[in-house]
Amino acid sequence: MVITAVVELAKSAVVKFSDVVGERSKQISGAVHEPKRQRKILLVIVCVAMLLDNMLYMVIVPIIPNYLETIRTYKLVYPPSTSNGTNGSLLNATRKPVLERSPNPNEDIQIGVLFASKAILQLLSNPLTGTFIDRVGYDIPLLIGLTIIFFSTLTFAFGESYAMLFIARSMQGLGSAFADTSGIAMIADNYTEESERSRALGIALAFISFGSLVAPPFGGILYQFAGKRVPFLVLSLISLLDGVVLLIVISPFSNRTRQNMQQGTPIYKLMIDPYIAVVAGALTTCNIPLAFLEPTISNWMKETMDASEWQMGLTWLPAFFPHILGVYITVKLAAKYPNLQWFYGALGLVIIGASSCTVPACRNFEELIIPLCFLCFGIALVDTALLPTLAFLVDIRYVSVYGSVYAIADISYSLAYALGPIVAGQIVHNLGFVQLNLGMGLVNILYAPALLFLRNVWQMKPSLSERNLLLEEGPKGLYDAIKMEERKAAKKSHSSSAGNHSMSARLVDSDQEDSSE
Numbered sequence: 001m002v003i004t005a006v007v008e009l010a011k012s013a014v015v016k017f018s019d020v021v022g023e024r025s026k027q028i029s030g031a032v033h034e035p036k037r038q039r040k041i042l043l044v045i046v047c048v049a050m051l052l053d054n055m056l057y058m059v060i061v062p063i064i065p066n067y068l069e070t071i072r073t074y075k076l077v078y079p080p081s082t083s084n085g086t087n088g089s090l091l092n093a094t095r096k097p098v099l100e101r102s103p104n105p106n107e108d109i110q111i112g113v114l115f116a117s118k119a120i121l122q123l124l125s126n127p128l129t130g131t132f133i134d135r136v137g138y139d140i141p142l143l144i145g146l147t148i149i150f151f152s153t154l155t156f157a158f159g160e161s162y163a164m165l166f167i168a169r170s171m172q173g174l175g176s177a178f179a180d181t182s183g184i185a186m187i188a189d190n191y192t193e194e195s196e197r198s199r200a201l202g203i204a205l206a207f208i209s210f211g212s213l214v215a216p217p218f219g220g221i222l223y224q225f226a227g228k229r230v231p232f233l234v235l236s237l238i239s240l241l242d243g244v245v246l247l248i249v250i251s252p253f254s255n256r257t258r259q260n261m262q263q264g265t266p267i268y269k270l271m272i273d274p275y276i277a278v279v280a281g282a283l284t285t286c287n288i289p290l291a292f293l294e295p296t297i298s299n300w301m302k303e304t305m306d307a308s309e310w311q312m313g314l315t316w317l318p319a320f321f322p323h324i325l326g327v328y329i330t331v332k333l334a335a336k337y338p339n340l341q342w343f344y345g346a347l348g349l350v351i352i353g354a355s356s357c358t359v360p361a362c363r364n365f366e367e368l369i370i371p372l373c374f375l376c377f378g379i380a381l382v383d384t385a386l387l388p389t390l391a392f393l394v395d396i397r398y399v400s401v402y403g404s405v406y407a408i409a410d411i412s413y414s415l416a417y418a419l420g421p422i423v424a425g426q427i428v429h430n431l432g433f434v435q436l437n438l439g440m441g442l443v444n445i446l447y448a449p450a451l452l453f454l455r456n457v458w459q460m461k462p463s464l465s466e467r468n469l470l471l472e473e474g475p476k477g478l479y480d481a482i483k484m485e486e487r488k489a490a491k492k493s494h495s496s497s498a499g500n501h502s503m504s505a506r507l508v509d510s511d512q513e514d515s516s517e
Contacts, residue, residue, distance in 0.1 A: 038249060038250075039190045041249050042249065042250070043203065043204075045183075045249065046142070046183035046186055046204060047203060047204050048207070048242045049145070049146060050180065050183060050204050050207045050208045051207040051211040052211065052235060052239050053172075053176050053211070054207075054208050055212075055214070055215040056152075056156075056215075056235055057172075057211075057215070057417075058211070058212050058213075058215035059215040060114075060115075060156070060169075061216045061219070062216050062217075062220035062223065063219050063223045063228060064111060064114060064115075064165070067223075067228055110162060112295065112421040112425060113166075113421075114162070114165060114166055114169055115169075115295065115421040116419075116421040116422050117169045118172050118173040119173065119413075119414045119415075119416075119418035120173065120418045121170045122173035122174070122177045122410065122414040122418075123414035123415060125173065125174050125177035126177050126408075126410050126414065127267055127411070129141065129181055129403075129407060130267050130405075130406070130408070130410075131264075131267055131404060132403070133178075133181060133185060133403030133404075133407070134263070134264030134404050135263075138183075138185050138186035138403070139186070139246070139250045141179075141182035141403075142178065142179055142183055142186065143243060143247070144175075145176065145177070145178030145179025145180070145182065145183075146175070146179055146243040147175075147243060148172075148175030148179075149172060149239050150243065151171065152168045152171035152175055153232050153233075153235050153236035153239060154232070155167060155168035155171065157228070157229040157233050158229065173414075176410075180406075181403060181406050181409075182403065183204070184204065184387070184402075184406045184409070185402035185403045185405075187200045187204060188390075188402045189400070194338055194388065195335040195338070197391060198331050198334045198388045199331050201387050201388055202328070202331040202384050205387070206323075206324050209324065209327075209376070209380070210320060213316050213320040213323075214317070216316070217314060217317065218231065219231045222234070263399065263401070264399055264401030264403055264404055265394070265398040265399055265401070265404065267404035267407060267408065270394075270404050270405050270408060271408060273393070273397065275453070275457060276393055276405065276408060278454060279386045279389055279390055279409075279454070280411070280412045281450065282345055282349065282386055282447060282450070283386060284413070285349065285447045286352055286378065286444065287379065287412075287413055288416045288419075288420075288440055289352055289355075289356045289437075289440045289444070290375065290379060290416075291416040291419065291420030292416075292419075292436060292440060293424075293437075294420065294421075295424055295425060296425060296428050296433065296436070297315060297359075298315070300428075301365070304363070305362075305363060305368075307365060315372065316372065318373060319373045319376035321373075322373040322374070322376055322380070323376040323379065323380045325377065325380075326348075326376070326379070326381050327383075327384050330380065330381050334384075334385065334388070338458055339458040341385045341386070341388070341389050341454070341458065342385075342389075342452065342454035342457070343455075344381050344385035345381065345382045345386050345389075345454075346448040346449070347381060347448075348377075348378040348382035349378065349382060349444045350378075350445055351374055351375075351377060351378030351381065352378035352382070352444045353441040353443070353445035354445070355371040355375040355441075356375065356437050356441035356444065357438055358371040359371045359372070359375075360433060360438075387409065389454065390402075390406065390409055391405070393405070393457065397460075424436065427439075
């Protein structure tokens with residue numbers, strides 16, 4: 001009897017507990033899938049993915065050169081004898097060999113190729129991933145990108161040869177082509193109102209900046225005190241958690257009505273659009289100084305100002321704060337004066353150009369921080385102003401599907417960072433560090449007037465676009481459905497006002513007839 005009572009009590013307790021857990025799960029699921037809350041959670045997921053990708057890009061800066069030196073091959077060398085006596089032959093016979101690292105004359109080239117391999121593969125993959133994203137949506141490519149980044153990070157952690165590190169770096173480029181493009185496109189798709197879109201993309205850019213600037217000290221400290229594997233294992237754990245949260249929030253592999261998904265404009269057609277081409281050129285140009293300075297500025301600091309290791313490691317960290325300030329200012333200005341986005345980008349290019357020309361004049365660490373801060377401030381102006389412009393151009397000129405257009409943006413970034421580690425060193429070697437900076441500054445200043453071409457973009461009317469012609473066939477997406485409803489409402493209000501006007505006119509006429517009678 002006692003045992004039966006205990007069993008029944010246990011069963012009832014389990015049932016009550018399961019009911020409570022089930023009810024709580026339903027509440028959490030309902031809260032997660034509530035549209036506004038889901039949009040915010042997706043923004044967090046994308047921002048973490050951006051943070052992770054850029055930390056992986058920069059975390060190897062303090063690790064790889066030292067680690068490649070430790071895995072260099074050794075050879076047995078007999079130290080030279082200092083004896084000149086009659087027993088010199090006996091001393092030579094009893095000398096003990098020592099291990100000496102084999103010199104590697106191509107080590108600088110190997111490091112440059114390793115750094116550039118990520119951007120090169122990302123550059124080659126983006127035309128394909130952009131089309132793929134347009135076909136299947138944004139969630140599955142983002143999950144694929146996080147999965148590839150997870151495995152590439154584990155390969156970095158456990159790889160012990162240059163070949164394995166090269167494979168890991170290349171895998172990261174492929175993962176970035178999926179994750180970066182689909183993440184930014186997902187933000188543009190979820191935030192259709194221009195001021196909200198600028199704010200959301202600004203938040204993502206802040207995470208990108210934070211990841212790029214905090215990664216070198218993060219990697220250097222953990223590498224020094226915990227070994228090579230720890231920083232990569234921490235980042236792989238972050239990517240795993242981000243992917244799990246994405247699965248919970250969106251359920252990418254659930255039943256999907258793909259027949260109702262709108263088809264995006266082919267990427268080649270977007271590439272030849274003059275407005276998109278100008279924006280893509282500006283994104284490449286503004287990132288050239290950062291991409292070219294990262295692999296060259298440390299050696300220049302060591303030679304010019306005898307900089308210490310910690311100074312070289314913290315070179316870019318102070319620039320994070322003006323970058324955030326630039327994002328904040330641009331978002332606020334864009335909300336009030338959206339038609340001046342081109343001006344904010346042009347101003348950013350001029351600031352970047354002037355800052356780049358000023359860098360070689362610095363003679364100590366404190367002076368160098370000032371132009372680097374202005375440089376990152378200018379980059380924030382350009383990126384925050386022009387990334388939403390790409391989505392706006394697609395909205396008014398094509399179909400509101402953003403995979404291909406942000407693949408073009410990613411190509412623009414990747415082009416600068418693919419050339420930087422390979423070309424910058426050769427320019428410094430052949431022409432000098434001063435000439436490199438003057439050339440980059442001049443290119444940015446000369447490109448700024450090209451953004452005048454965008455000055456009338458925000459006055460364009462959607463009725464002249466391919467998108468609007470497609471809307472005549474019926475809405476194929478959320479953005480188009482909203483626009484269609486707005487158009488119908490406008491027509492109804494116009495027709496009702498016209499009807500009321502005609503009715504009032506008839507009443508006036510009838511009154512006049514009655515009075516005349």
